[in-house]
Amino acid sequence: MKILLVYPRCPDTFWSFRHALKFISKKAGSPPLGLLTVAALLPEAWEKRLVDMNVKDLNDEDIRWADYVFLGAMSVQQESARSVIRRCKCLGVKVVAGGPLFTARHDVFAGENVDHFVLGEAEITLPLFLKDLTAGCPKAVYTTEEWADIGTTPIPLWELINLKHYAMMNLQYSRGCPYDCEFCDITVLYGRRPRTKTKEQVIAELDSLYLQGWRGHIFLVDDNFIGNKIKVKREILPAIIQWMKVRGHPVTLSTEASLNLADDDQLLDMMAEARFNSVFVGIESPNEESLIECGKHNNRNRDMITCIRKIQGAGLEIQGGFIVGFDSDPVSIFDRLAGFIQESGIVTAMVGLLNAPRGTRLHERLLKEGRLFENFSGDNTDDTMNFEPKMNSDILLKGYQSVLRSIYAPRHYYARVKHFLRGYKSVSRSGFHLGFGQITAFFKSIVFLGVVGGERVHYWKLFFWSLYRRPRLFPLAITYAIYGFHFRKVFQHHLEGSEIC
Numbered sequence: 001m002k003i004l005l006v007y008p009r010c011p012d013t014f015w016s017f018r019h020a021l022k023f024i025s026k027k028a029g030s031p032p033l034g035l036l037t038v039a040a041l042l043p044e045a046w047e048k049r050l051v052d053m054n055v056k057d058l059n060d061e062d063i064r065w066a067d068y069v070f071l072g073a074m075s076v077q078q079e080s081a082r083s084v085i086r087r088c089k090c091l092g093v094k095v096v097a098g099g100p101l102f103t104a105r106h107d108v109f110a111g112e113n114v115d116h117f118v119l120g121e122a123e124i125t126l127p128l129f130l131k132d133l134t135a136g137c138p139k140a141v142y143t144t145e146e147w148a149d150i151g152t153t154p155i156p157l158w159e160l161i162n163l164k165h166y167a168m169m170n171l172q173y174s175r176g177c178p179y180d181c182e183f184c185d186i187t188v189l190y191g192r193r194p195r196t197k198t199k200e201q202v203i204a205e206l207d208s209l210y211l212q213g214w215r216g217h218i219f220l221v222d223d224n225f226i227g228n229k230i231k232v233k234r235e236i237l238p239a240i241i242q243w244m245k246v247r248g249h250p251v252t253l254s255t256e257a258s259l260n261l262a263d264d265d266q267l268l269d270m271m272a273e274a275r276f277n278s279v280f281v282g283i284e285s286p287n288e289e290s291l292i293e294c295g296k297h298n299n300r301n302r303d304m305i306t307c308i309r310k311i312q313g314a315g316l317e318i319q320g321g322f323i324v325g326f327d328s329d330p331v332s333i334f335d336r337l338a339g340f341i342q343e344s345g346i347v348t349a350m351v352g353l354l355n356a357p358r359g360t361r362l363h364e365r366l367l368k369e370g371r372l373f374e375n376f377s378g379d380n381t382d383d384t385m386n387f388e389p390k391m392n393s394d395i396l397l398k399g400y401q402s403v404l405r406s407i408y409a410p411r412h413y414y415a416r417v418k419h420f421l422r423g424y425k426s427v428s429r430s431g432f433h434l435g436f437g438q439i440t441a442f443f444k445s446i447v448f449l450g451v452v453g454g455e456r457v458h459y460w461k462l463f464f465w466s467l468y469r470r471p472r473l474f475p476l477a478i479t480y481a482i483y484g485f486h487f488r489k490v491f492q493h494h495l496e497g498s499e500i501c
Contacts, residue, residue: 001046004066005039005160007032008073008080009053012490014350014381017167019486023441023448026167028054030219033170034099035072036156038122043130050160053080063091071114072099075357075378082112089113096129098122100189101378104358106141117141121175121190123148147191150175151198155208163209168217171205173197173236177224179258180361181282182294183323186223188359194227199239206243210250220255225279229267237270244275254278260298262307268314277426278317283308286340289328294362308344315425320346323380324400325354327390334399338406345420347413347480351403352380353396356387381490404491408484410455414462417480421470438475445478449485 012018017029032052039048049065051058063069069088073081078101088095094115102109103119116138118125125142132138150172163169174197175190209218226232240253253276261267261279271279283304284296291300308318322341324333341349355376356363366372371388389396406412449459459481466477 001043002065002067003039003042003046003048003070004062004068005032005035005048005050005070005072006058006084007035007050007052007054008071008077008084010074010077011079011379013076013379014352014487014490016490017483017486019489020482021167023444023482024167024437025440026437027056027165028052029167030170031161031163031166032072033156033172033221034122035070036158036160037153037172038070038072038098038126039157039160040154041122041126048157048160052161052165053084055162055165058084058087060087060091063088063093066093069093069095071095071097073097073101074099075101075104075376077101078105078378082109085109085112085114098125100185103143103189104185115140117143119143121148123150123153147176147193147195150195151201153197153201155205158208158212163212163214168219169209169214170219170221171202171209172221173202173225174222174227176227178227179224179295179298181284181296182362182365183354183356183360185357185360188357190223194224196228196231196236199235202236203239203243206240206251210247215250217252217254220253222255224258225255226257226261226264226267229264233267233270237267237274240274241270249275251275252277254280256280258298259283259302259304259307262310268311268316272315272425276316278319279311280319280321281308281311282321283346284321284323285326285329285333286336287326287329287333290326290333293326293328294323305340305344308346309423312345312420312424317348317420317424318344318346319348320344320350322349322351323354324351324403325385325389325391325396329391331391331395331399334403338403341403341407342412342416342419345416345423347417347420348483349407350381351400351407353383353385353400354389355380355385408487408491410458410484410488413484413487414455414458414481417462417477417484418465421466421473421477424473424476426472426476441482442475442478445482449481453485455481455484 010016035050042048051062071081071084081101085095096116096118097114098118102117106117106119116129118129120143124144124146129138129142174194176192176194177186178192178194180187180192253274255276257279259281285291288300311318322337356366357376366387373386375384376386377384450456453459462477462481466474
């Protein structure tokens, strides 16, 4: 059997970092971990190829080669996924579809020439499909209400991709989140009880990337890395720390976690020792009533600015997620949110409009209230919402745009970078060493940001300030300057054609 695994193209979004990737000559941020894991679950004797459309074009020859095309996608990739399905139909090649997009919305794609839906977690549903396929009687839909034991999940087939095309690699330790925010579909897809891999699995995956020659950044894609704090502290972090020592600290790590990370000094110290240097945290809103509304209870009744600074001071940059459009949001939320972000020193601040993914408690509530639309794009930074908000839509959109205009204006953005760097304790205990990619990015930043860019005055102020005041963090300062360029490019078309200035 010949299997072509296809990962559709992602649009230009906040997290694509497409404009930043050009500085380091990379084609995509990270590889399609789900499809690489599915490939490892397929029979070893089968021929397998993978096309990541964010790295290379999908050619008709690629499709004709295959007996089946396995298509995996997220909601934000739905337009590209539809295009792949149409091409496969025209060329007479059958499509097997799975992943978050199809698990949540396979009924929408039922009439779009998908031959087989393998939904939910592949560790459970893929073997059922393969068994029926071997018997010559595969069904149209495979689904399950069970959760997989990811202690049996194999190491991804990294040999199907060229690691050099990517800015970072991925590793998954757990699935699921103990919290149940109203707007989040993580618990719908993966449950509320965090399921984890063993420390032996984690080390084996680190070793597999190391032996492939990877010496860069690895993102642990867990929905909440500290969902099971006890196991993380007793088993996983000690194993990673020991691996880092033995291997000579060849990589750096990042992940996603909840804000209560700030409550555990030992956990913070261990993550820094394990070479974690950043963590994505869903802050959502500085408005207490909005946190109550969406069920973000772990962020309530705490000084979030103090928590953020504590995490930053431990050596972990916080990449923050923020949302506007809650029913409880007052008109003053926009100025308040922009001020909160500036005060917190969160450089990478993703501010999006509230949306209601299928299966979430928010989706169910809005459906009952008759406020729901069906135009869910999967990208909450594209100026769209799939429901009628309580606040006047024009006021909400203009307020949202005002936040973006404020926090990513070079004057405010570069000031926030300096604010963060002043209090940041780097996990590195040595001076900076620039590789070829970093050197290339450095000189490109001088040209595009320091010479021809509209932010050149702010760029040079940060350049010399960091070089003399925080020299060990100089590469990080340049990295953030490049990130700012990407963020302004992404949000530019949302701001009614006006410049972010």
